[in-house]
Amino acid sequence: MPARTLPVLLLFVLYVSCELTAAGAARGGRGRGRTRGRRPKRPDETRWEGDGGGTLINHAASNDVQEALVFSRDIYEGEVTEDAPVGSLVLTLSASQTGNEGSNQDITYQIKKRKSEKTTPPFSVDAQTGDIRTLRALDFELQNEYTMLGYAGVQGNSKLKTKTKITIRVLNVDDVPLRFTQDRYEAYIDENTIGKVNNSVELAQGDSEVVFTLRESVPMYGIDMFRIHPGTGEVFTITPLDREEFACFTLVVVANTRKQSAQTQLDVHVNDLNDNPPTFPHHVMTFSIYENARCWLPLNATDKDIGDNAIVKYGIAWGGSRSFMIEEDTGVIRNIRRIDYERQKIFRLVVNAFSGNLFGYTRVVIRVIDTNDNPPILNDFQVIYNALPESLSGAELTRVPAQDVDRAGTLRYGIVPGRSRWNNLVKVDEVTGIISLSKRQAKKVRTKVVTDITFYVTDGVHGAQASCLLELTPVSIEMMANGVSVNILNVTGDNFLRSSRLHALRDALAQSLNSHANQLVIFNLQEVARDGYPLLNVSFSARDLDNKFLSREYILSTIYFERKRIEAMSGLPILPAEDDVCILESCNDLQRCVPKKILSQISSAFAHSRGDLITFRGVHPAVEQTCECPDIYSFNNCSSVVDFCESQPCSNGGTCEGTDGGYTCICPRHFAGDNCQIDFTGGRCFEGACKHGGQCLDLAEGGFTCDCMPGYDGQQCEMTSRYFPAGSYMTFPTLHQRSMMRISLNFSTEIRNGLLLYVSRYSQVNDLLAIEIIDTQIAFSFAVGKMTMRVMAGTPGGVSDLKWHLVELVYRDKMVEVMLDSCDRNEEGEILSNFPCVAYATQALDVSTWFLDVNTPLLVGSIPANQEEERILNRDFIGCIRDVRIDNKVLDFADSLTESGTEPGCPYY
Ligand SMILES: *[C@@H]1O[C@H](CO)[C@@H](O)[C@H](O)[C@H]1NC(C)=O
Numbered sequence: 013m014p015a016r017t018l019p020v021l022l023l024f025v026l027y028v029s030c031e032l033t034a035a036g037a038a039r040g041g042r043g044r045g046r047t048r049g050r051r052p053k054r055p056d057e058t059r060w061e062g063d064g065g066g067t068l069i070n071h072a073a074s075n076d077v078q079e080a081l082v083f084s085r086d087i088y089e090g091e092v093t094e095d096a097p098v099g100s101l102v103l104t105l106s107a108s109q110t111g112n113e114g115s116n117q118d119i120t121y122q123i124k125k126r127k128s129e130k131t132t133p134p135f136s137v138d139a140q141t142g143d144i145r146t147l148r149a150l151d152f153e154l155q156n157e158y159t160m161l162g163y164a165g166v167q168g169n170s171k172l173k174t175k176t177k178i179t180i181r182v183l184n185v186d187d188v189p190l191r192f193t194q195d196r197y198e199a200y201i202d203e204n205t206i207g208k209v210n211n212s213v214e215l216a217q218g219d220s221e222v223v224f225t226l227r228e229s230v231p232m233y234g235i236d237m238f239r240i241h242p243g244t245g246e247v248f249t250i251t252p253l254d255r256e257e258f259a260c261f262t263l264v265v266v267a268n269t270r271k272q273s274a275q276t277q278l279d280v281h282v283n284d285l286n287d288n289p290p291t292f293p294h295h296v297m298t299f300s301i302y303e304n305a306r307c308w309l310p311l312n313a314t315d316k317d318i319g320d321n322a323i324v325k326y327g328i329a330w331g332g333s334r335s336f337m338i339e340e341d342t343g344v345i346r347n348i349r350r351i352d353y354e355r356q357k358i359f360r361l362v363v364n365a366f367s368g369n370l371f372g373y374t375r376v377v378i379r380v381i382d383t384n385d386n387p388p389i390l391n392d393f394q395v396i397y398n399a400l401p402e403s404l405s406g407a408e409l410t411r412v413p414a415q416d417v418d419r420a421g422t423l424r425y426g427i428v429p430g431r432s433r434w435n436n437l438v439k440v441d442e443v444t445g446i447i448s449l450s451k452r453q454a455k456k457v458r459t460k461v462v463t464d465i466t467f468y469v470t471d472g473v474h475g476a477q478a479s480c481l482l483e484l485t486p487v488s489i490e491m492m493a494n495g496v497s498v499n500i501l502n503v504t505g506d507n508f509l510r511s512s513r514l515h516a517l518r519d520a521l522a523q524s525l526n527s528h529a530n531q532l533v534i535f536n537l538q539e540v541a542r543d544g545y546p547l548l549n550v551s552f553s554a555r556d557l558d559n560k561f562l563s564r565e566y567i568l569s570t571i572y573f574e575r576k577r578i579e580a581m582s583g584l585p586i587l588p589a590e591d592d593v594c595i596l597e598s599c600n601d602l603q604r605c606v607p608k609k610i611l612s613q614i615s616s617a618f619a620h621s622r623g624d625l626i627t628f629r630g631v632h633p634a635v636e637q638t639c640e641c642p643d644i645y646s647f648n649n650c651s652s653v654v655d656f657c658e659s660q661p662c663s664n665g666g667t668c669e670g671t672d673g674g675y676t677c678i679c680p681r682h683f684a685g686d687n688c689q690i691d692f693t694g695g696r697c698f699e700g701a702c703k704h705g706g707q708c709l710d711l712a713e714g715g716f717t718c719d720c721m722p723g724y725d726g727q728q729c730e731m732t733s734r735y736f737p738a739g740s741y742m743t744f745p746t747l748h749q750r751s752m753m754r755i756s757l758n759f760s761t762e763i764r765n766g767l768l769l770y771v772s773r774y775s776q777v778n779d780l781l782a783i784e785i786i787d788t789q790i791a792f793s794f795a796v797g798k799m800t801m802r803v804m805a806g807t808p809g810g811v812s813d814l815k816w817h818l819v820e821l822v823y824r825d826k827m828v829e830v831m832l833d834s835c836d837r838n839e840e841g842e843i844l845s846n847f848p849c850v851a852y853a854t855q856a857l858d859v860s861t862w863f864l865d866v867n868t869p870l871l872v873g874s875i876p877a878n879q880e881e882e883r884i885l886n887r888d889f890i891g892c893i894r895d896v897r898i899d900n901k902v903l904d905f906a907d908s909l910t911e912s913g914t915e916p917g918c919p920y921y
């Protein structure tokens with residue numbers, strides 16, 4: 013066997029052995045070394061050969077008288093083992109004296125090397141006893157036989173001497189080999205320490221010259237870790253060991269003497285200390301778990317130590333404590349409550365693993381996987397959809413507002429079949445949930461449709477259904493033309509829809525306008541901003557009980573005067589309607605500003621909120637201002653005023669007076685009508701001769717008369733007279749006169765301060781006309797822009813005397829004349845009092861552009877409660893008013909736009 017392969021074989025064999033030992037497997041020695049039954053010979057056991065029977069040869073014996081000295085044997089032969097200690101007795105020379113038996117004791121012995129020997133034999137002889145002992149250590153290999161000569165002599169008698177031949181053989185001690193007591197030893201040492209292992213090798217027989225060395229180690233680096241004491245064979249470490257790196261070293265210990273060597277194996281087991289904290293497989297451990305499921309997440313921290321040192325305890329250091337726990341012994345994370353993806357999608361924990369005082373940690377990320385465990389949510393919803401009729405077909409209304417908190421699962425939509433005749437009006441896209449109008453059915457929609465449609469939604473497992481209230485309104489040109497807008501302060505479109513204020517406003521408006529709420533169509537919402545606050549512009553139209561559109565004028569003035577009531581009913585702060593772009597007249601000369609509605613964009617506002625869903629879609633009327641020439645001027649394109657009196661339109665002696673845009677006839681007594689054509693003395697009853705339910709009676713003497721219902725006292729049963737208790741009022745359609753106007757009225761009162769007539773918006777910036785009683789005299793106030801002027805007309809004793817007084821107001825050529833009681837002249841036409849019974853005012857500023865430009869309803873009586881107006885001194889009137897005339901035409905109180913608290917007749921007369 014080549015010597016070089018030996019370590020490899022050795023390594024293998026030893027490795028297995030150590031491992032088995034380390035594993036605790038008891039194993040009998042395979043007896044690699046021969047077990048020798050023979051005990052080594054002891055030096056005192058040296059045997060003598062040829063003992064006894066030795067012939068005593070005395071060469072001088074032939075001479076009887078001659079004394080002789082003889083050795084007891086011819087030849088001395090002895091054996092000694094090479095390992096016999098120095099001084100060991102090998103043999104004893106013995107000579108005796110013949111002839112003189114008595115003087116035997118003086119014999120001395122000596123040994124000498126033979127001449128043939130090179131070196132002196134390593135023996136000595138005791139001169140007295142003849143004992144031959146080893147003098148030095150013997151070595152069989154060096155010399156295995158010594159021959160020498162032994163001499164015996166007697167002191168003082170030189171003749172008496174003899175010699176003998178001595179042969180001493182050195183016995184080879186190879187027959188007693190060097191060996192250890194065991195083939196394998198086991199020793200232990202703690203890791204991390206430097207020092208002796210707790211067991212050592214032992215030789216079968218002591219040998220002072222033996223030298224111990226370490227020859228091999230498995231693993232190899234053990235050679236650098238261990239040292240062996242060459243004399244004692246004690247093994248110790250020179251650097252600390254790490255059990256976790258290697259738990260058992262197999263060392264080959266060799267004992268050497270000069271001639272021999274022996275080897276054994278020392279398995280050094282490293283005792284564990286708890287020097288390793290448990291470690292987790294990863295610094296961050298990510299798990300995914302399904303919601304609602306029970307989770308079992310093993311963290312598997314490992315501890316490199318063994319036994320008790322490797323017992324790991326787990327604990328959650330941070331996070332997840334309300335939902336997760338960890339099993340202290342196994343490190344398995346479990347949930348202790350239901351895990352709901354919809355509540356928490358990810359959990360982060362820090363988990364500790366302890367071993368003794370040591371610990372490791374890991375971050376645990378638990379992701380929750382959604383499952384389809386929640387039903388879709390679908391609440392009842394509402395769609396208010398306004399559109400031009402031609403754009404209804406196929407129009408997308410909205411999307412079914414279903415929500416599903418789960419990400420898993422897709423939603424599918426459908427319509428629950430119903431009995432409504434409009435059930436086929438809409439379709440819903442199965443996938444997108446978009447509701448659109450059926451092309452065919454939409455064509456049948458001529459008027460507003462209100463219907464309930466039930467939709468369903470399913471996520472594949474669960475389902476939900478909800479009803480949709482659909483209000484579908486085809487918005488006609490006529491509807492737009494009759495539409496007005498109100499502005500609501502501090503309300504956003506979303507808020508307006510979400511809080512059901514739309515319905516509140518609709519109800520309030522309908523009630524004030526005496527319309528059906530269903531016939532009041534809010535067809536647009538537009539959010540604008542004013543002074544940083546949201547302002548919602550709500551456009552609507554309304555119809556009366558006969559399904560005719562209410563005029564814009566009527567609606568505007570109603571809102572105007574009923575504003576506070578509408579606010580109270582709807583809970584919304586409503587601004588006076590400023591719908592009319594012509595509010596500030598900008599057309600020149602005789603042209604009129606005409607607001608034109610142009611149907612253009614479609615605006616929409618959506619509100620989606622849980623539990624209260626309204627989708628609103630509107631039609632946005634764009635309005636622009638145009639200047640048009642009123643019909644009557646059309647032939648000359650407003651280039652000049654036409655004198656309508658030129659054609660003498662008034663019959664029966666009526667006086668023609670030009671008005672703003674026409675003429676008026678001032679009829680003599682017993683005549684009436686626009687052209688004084690009605691003749692009460694000569695005419696006959698005709699259809700419409702008596703108004704408001706009055707009976708027309710032909711008189712026997714000719715002519716006719718009207719028998720009027722109570723409260724109607726005009727010639728044709730007009731309502732001309734009214735009592736105004738405190739706070740009561742009447743409103744009339746807006747006056748459109750701009751360059752020429754007459755107003756007259758009779759009143760009777762005892763209050764010293766009060767308001768008779770008022771024309772303006774309350775916004776303080778629009779034109780104003782007002783007739784007041786101030787300190788029993790008549791005051792006329794007017795304003796253009798921000799400047800307010802006031803003129804007074806009076807009468808001695810004042811007007812607060814319960815008598816009738818006549819106020820006449822004439823506006824012409826940019827000048828106003830106010831006259832009280834026709835200036836009460838005497839027969840000579842002289843004015844009776846010192847009071848100015850007539851007053852004049854003119855617009856001092858830019859006269860050329862000053863037009864009466866009020867565009868608001870005419871108010872007779874008190875200003876409604878809560879309305880602001882600071883440009884006049886009085887708001888209230890108590891008394892009677894009759895015969896209000898505008899441009900000489902009686903104002904029929906029965907035709908008022910609104911009436912609040914007035915009473916028929918006049919209690920003073
Ligand atoms: C050495 O230590 C081990 C355990 O550490 C023990 O089992 C063995 O008996 C010890 N041996 C000696 C010789 O002390």
Ligand SMILES: *[C@@H]1O[C@H](CO)[C@@H](O)[C@H](O)[C@H]1NC(C)=O
Binds near residue numbers: 293310311312
């Ligand atoms: C943890 O140990 C268990 C059992 O020993 C094994 O099934 C699982 O795969 C281990 N998990 C990790 C993350 O190592």
Ligand SMILES: *[C@@H]1O[C@H](CO)[C@@H](O)[C@H](O)[C@H]1NC(C)=O
Binds near residue numbers: 501502585
């Ligand atoms: C609008 O709301 C703001 C703040 O809420 C308030 O200060 C302001 O007075 C409101 N304006 C009106 C006109 O109500």
Ligand SMILES: *[C@@H]1O[C@H](CO)[C@@H](O)[C@H](O)[C@H]1NC(C)=O
Binds near residue numbers: 538632634
């Ligand atoms: C309100 O809307 C109407 C119609 O769209 C528009 O004419 C008017 O100018 C708007 N008013 C305001 C204050 O935006």
Ligand SMILES: *[C@@H]1O[C@H](CO)[C@@H](O)[C@H](O)[C@H]1NC(C)=O
Binds near residue numbers: 648649
């Ligand atoms: C009327 O006046 C307008 C603008 O002032 C002008 O465009 C138009 O041609 C005029 N028509 C006639 C018939 O003069």
Ligand SMILES: *[C@@H]1O[C@H](CO)[C@@H](O)[C@H](O)[C@H]1NC(C)=O
Binds near residue numbers: 758816
């Ligand atoms: C109005 O009052 C004046 C003065 O009191 C009186 O002369 C006149 O007849 C009255 N006119 C009408 C139409 O009642």
Ligand SMILES: [Ca+2]
Binds near residue numbers: 284285288
């Ligand atoms: Ca350890």
Ligand SMILES: [Ca+2]
Binds near residue numbers: 286289316317321
């Ligand atoms: Ca440990």
